[in-house]
Amino acid sequence: MPQRAADQSAGPATDDQPGTIPPVAELPPVAASAGNPGARGGTPPAARLVRLLEALWRPALLLAALFAGWWFVAEREYMPNYLLPTPGQVWATMTEDWSFLMRNTYVTLYETVIGFILAALLGLGTAVLIVYSRTLEKAVYPIVLFAQVIPKIAIAPLLVAWFGVGLTPKIVLAVLIAFFPVVISGVAGLRSTDPELLDLSATMGAGPWRTFRRIRFPNSLPHLMSGLKVAVTLAVVGAVVGEFVGAKEGLGYVLLVANGNLDAALLFADLFLMSLIGIVLFAVVEVAEALLIPWHASRRGGVPLTTS
Amino acid sequence: MSTATSTLTDAAVDITGLTVRFESKRSQTTAVTDVSLRVEPGEFVTIVGPSGCGKSTLLKVVAGLVPPTSGTVSLLGRPVRRPQQDIGFVFQRPALLDWRSVRKNILLQAEMRGLDRSVAARRADELIALTGLTGFEKALPHELSGGMQQRVALCRALLHQPPVLLMDEPFGALDALTREQLNTELNRIWRDTGTTVLLVTHSIAEAVFLGTRVEVMSPRPGRIVRTFPVDIPPERDYAQIMSDERFDRLATQIRGLLGAGANH
Numbered sequence A: 001m002p003q004r005a006a007d008q009s010a011g012p013a014t015d016d017q018p019g020t021i022p023p024v025a026e027l028p029p030v031a032a033s034a035g036n037p038g039a040r041g042g043t044p045p046a047a048r049l050v051r052l053l054e055a056l057w058r059p060a061l062l063l064a065a066l067f068a069g070w071w072f073v074a075e076r077e078y079m080p081n082y083l084l085p086t087p088g089q090v091w092a093t094m095t096e097d098w099s100f101l102m103r104n105t106y107v108t109l110y111e112t113v114i115g116f117i118l119a120a121l122l123g124l125g126t127a128v129l130i131v132y133s134r135t136l137e138k139a140v141y142p143i144v145l146f147a148q149v150i151p152k153i154a155i156a157p158l159l160v161a162w163f164g165v166g167l168t169p170k171i172v173l174a175v176l177i178a179f180f181p182v183v184i185s186g187v188a189g190l191r192s193t194d195p196e197l198l199d200l201s202a203t204m205g206a207g208p209w210r211t212f213r214r215i216r217f218p219n220s221l222p223h224l225m226s227g228l229k230v231a232v233t234l235a236v237v238g239a240v241v242g243e244f245v246g247a248k249e250g251l252g253y254v255l256l257v258a259n260g261n262l263d264a265a266l267l268f269a270d271l272f273l274m275s276l277i278g279i280v281l282f283a284v285v286e287v288a289e290a291l292l293i294p295w296h297a298s299r300r301g302g303v304p305l306t307t308s
Numbered sequence B: 001m002s003t004a005t006s007t008l009t010d011a012a013v014d015i016t017g018l019t020v021r022f023e024s025k026r027s028q029t030t031a032v033t034d035v036s037l038r039v040e041p042g043e044f045v046t047i048v049g050p051s052g053c054g055k056s057t058l059l060k061v062v063a064g065l066v067p068p069t070s071g072t073v074s075l076l077g078r079p080v081r082r083p084q085q086d087i088g089f090v091f092q093r094p095a096l097l098d099w100r101s102v103r104k105n106i107l108l109q110a111e112m113r114g115l116d117r118s119v120a121a122r123r124a125d126e127l128i129a130l131t132g133l134t135g136f137e138k139a140l141p142h143e144l145s146g147g148m149q150q151r152v153a154l155c156r157a158l159l160h161q162p163p164v165l166l167m168d169e170p171f172g173a174l175d176a177l178t179r180e181q182l183n184t185e186l187n188r189i190w191r192d193t194g195t196t197v198l199l200v201t202h203s204i205a206e207a208v209f210l211g212t213r214v215e216v217m218s219p220r221p222g223r224i225v226r227t228f229p230v231d232i233p234p235e236r237d238y239a240q241i242m243s244d245e246r247f248d249r250l251a252t253q254i255r256g257l258l259g260a261g262a263n264h
């Protein structure tokens, strides 16, 4: 994934690096107000582009090298083409079977997104229950853990037997796989609230709902968002595994067909599209994160992949 | 909000025979023992003591956040049984919401209490001006220095015009210069608002500078070992007070009482 590398290239207007914190003088406050915090709210676009390029060139170089290696090996047929197709063959399949591939991509994307959304909602709800009630925590946590340690791939056939070969078992599987990281990160996030803030909230006479809405929930977002990023990539896995076990459409199904026909070009095209779904959805969550928690340290300095 | 149920004879804070014990499975800690303390409306009482002597616990009991093990506590003439709302609370750490601007952090107080928005907004702007935060209304906490953050916390604690302000080592994490400056501001705010203040510190200089009365606590289990009235007029100034021999005498006495445990 693209890393926003430690940005030495930050533009002139960034006042948000550790170490440069006191642009705001202590003495005297009146004079200090000349320093203008109203100018924050972002780096100029040019600097941002530079930073983006800076972050991208290393992974881009690595990818290019891998691609060149693949091209070389396949084109020279150091490996037979029915095992390793050339990029040209993959491209040809991609264009020829475009509408077929898009139809199946749509199916997998749909299962993944629905599964992810349900997992996010259920996971957050479960996290809230766990954090707010000791009794429920004792009841729910073991079940959550148990649901996590069952190998989901092993129950996929059961789900297909129960729900048929339609979309339902894939969505259920995506939910089951993506649910756990949401619960864990949600619990961690909600528990990370500064106890003094909760004390403060009590002296403000605020009820549990106000405290949740204004303090606990926003405070949990950095943790929660990193859980959601893990969850969204897992949801793809869930959907595809569901399709492996029993389906008439979807990228997992296409993969099985391609494999059966020794159609390596189709198989590769299919793999690309699967990865693309994962990457695009991950990026969507990243953007959501940037919009939701621009204030958080992980968003100020870069390094998007770490749990906060 | 402040209510009019208290009469002139009611103390702002009245503590008698307070003992607080924390029990866990493995250990038992007596944080404060047999503390009695009466704070009259408008007073500025400072409590000094070594760390761990139960100062924070004492404030939390007054706020209704920690129940007394024995003894009675009342605030503005009413017994304290649950978290109290007629107070403003400032902690050692600013405890601001990272995602809210300075102004919105201050207004949290109003939102949580469901106060009238326009009144609260006007009051917030007054406080921003009063504490020298003008120009930083839209800044986020991470863009501010520690002193500025603590000013925001102070504004938040004052927004609803609480009759009693509780402060737990509010300037303990700041450098000496900023600390003096904020002490001077706090002195002015206290004189302007007439709020009753109960402030805990481990700095002797701060305790004497701010207080109309200094209560000295012993190491844990904390008890009040002596009370020092500060007979210096309420309007205080660091430059003056440092050379005031009354200040010196008091500070020396308190230091003697506390031993080597305290700083400044």
Ligand SMILES: Nc1ncnc2c1ncn2[C@@H]1O[C@H](COP(=O)(O)OP(=O)(O)O)[C@@H](O)[C@H]1O
Binding pocket: B022, B023, B029, B030, B031, B049, B050, B051, B052, B053, B054, B055, B056, B057, B058, B220
């Ligand atoms: N919630 C709590 N549970 C158990 N022990 C506590 C709790 N709060 C404070 N204590 C203990 O009580 C003693 C006094 O703590 P505190 O009031 O924070 O002291 P101070 O503020 O003077 O440094 C300490 O030994 C501390 O460990």
Ligand SMILES: [Mg+2]
Binding pocket: B052, B055, B056, B057, B168, B169
């Ligand atoms: Mg303390």
